Amino acid sequence: MNVAFVSNVVYPFVKGGAEKRIHEIGKRLVANGHSVTIYGRHFWEGPEVITNNGIILRAVAPSTELYTGERRSITEALEFSTRLIPTLRHHIDDHDLVVASLFPYFPVLASKFTTLGTNTPLITTWHEVWLDYWEDYLEHLALFGKGVEYITAKTPHCSIAVSSVTADRLTEIGPSRDEIEIVPNGIDxxxxxxxxxxxxxxxxxxxxxxxxxxxxxxxxxxxxxxxxxxxxxxxxxxxxxxxxxxxxxxxxxxxxxxxxxxxxxxxxxxxxxxxxxxxxxxxxxxxxxxxxxxxxxxxxxxxxxxxxxxxxxxxxxxxxxxxxxxxxxxxxxxxxxxxxxxxxxxxxxxxxxxxRYDWNTVAEQAEQCYQQAINGDWK
The missing domain is CATH 3.40.50.2000 (Glycogen Phosphorylase B;)
Known part of the structure; x- marks a missing residue:
């Protein structure tokens, strides 16, 4: 299979849980003979397209600050998503599957736009579902955060959750429980x-x-x-x-x-x-x-x-x-x-x-889910 991951941050140049998950699963997919490309920001030195651990890294936007104070920058997410669309659309026929990193949501919506009119399925991995937590995080802008989360959940895609708790929360705004696969986060x-x-x-x-x-x-x-x-x-x-x-x-x-x-x-x-x-x-x-x-x-x-x-x-x-x-x-x-x-x-x-949380086990579960989506066998 040929997999495209979408993540504005790319490990090991930015070290966080979601991007590490993509890196660990991606390098194991490569070891199993699959092709993997990550579409992200240009956080690394050198040309816009490089190979790291067998994974192709393709920059669609320059590096920038991700946070405004304690919060993720909405402007950054929108700018990355806008730049993503033409590049991913140009290469979409090369990929059997697009896996979009969830937060901060806009890249998921942009990825969905690029797959319209194609047979390329979209998967999103839900690490959390915030619901009312938006009121603490964005205060007077909470309705905006809730709205974007709701639209993302309702956007047709194959949903993976990292736990049953997250899956159950997702059902409050999106797919039914039997449509969600559980693939936990991993460790070495x-x-x-x-x-x-x-x-x-x-x-x-x-x-x-x-x-x-x-x-x-x-x-x-x-x-x-x-x-x-x-x-x-x-x-x-x-x-x-x-x-x-x-x-x-x-x-x-x-x-x-x-x-x-x-x-x-x-x-x-x-x-x-x-x-x-x-x-x-x-x-x-x-x-x-x-x-x-x-x-x-x-x-x-x-x-x-x-x-x-x-x-x-x-x-x-x-x-x-x-x-x-x-x-x-x-x-x-x-x-x-x-x-x-x-x-x-x-x-x-x-x-x-x-x-049970070793990356080898987690990557095997993820690979099975990706193949399911490609074969049209999602629940």
Missing amino acids: VDQIKSTQPVNDGFDILYAGRLIQDKNVDLLLEAFDQVAETAPNITLGIIGDGPERDSLKRQAQNLDHADRVTMLGFLKEYDDVIAHMRAADIFASPSTREGFGITFAEAMAADCTVIAAEHPESAASEVIDDAGFLASPTVDDITHVLERALSGDRPNTEPTTRAQ
């Missing part, structure tokens, strides 16, 4: 297992964005309570975000502030994994996770994972019985932390559960 299990742990690790670790939905404030309070009877335990917080300053103040005012370290954002992925490999417990009481890749990474690193049980989080689906769930309250997080610190292990070994 061997890379994680072979990473050397840091020498000065923490007993309990958090890694992720410092935003309200992650509930790091609850974790800090729970840790402070647990530290009353566990005098040697330590907590490390990896990440950055709009809640950073308030969380730093909170950490400094804890009774056991000397045992909490805010490490900030770690640029190198291996550095984050090295801390996971050194930790006994990975705790993230987030209540909004379309998938939750850090849970899979922590399981591969053989951490006891503690996550929040919440209808808008896929954590329970990702970890199943290979970790522990807590309600997003200080008391329950405290209780589960104490349980894990006492040596209680989950029913399924975390490393065993993590294997």
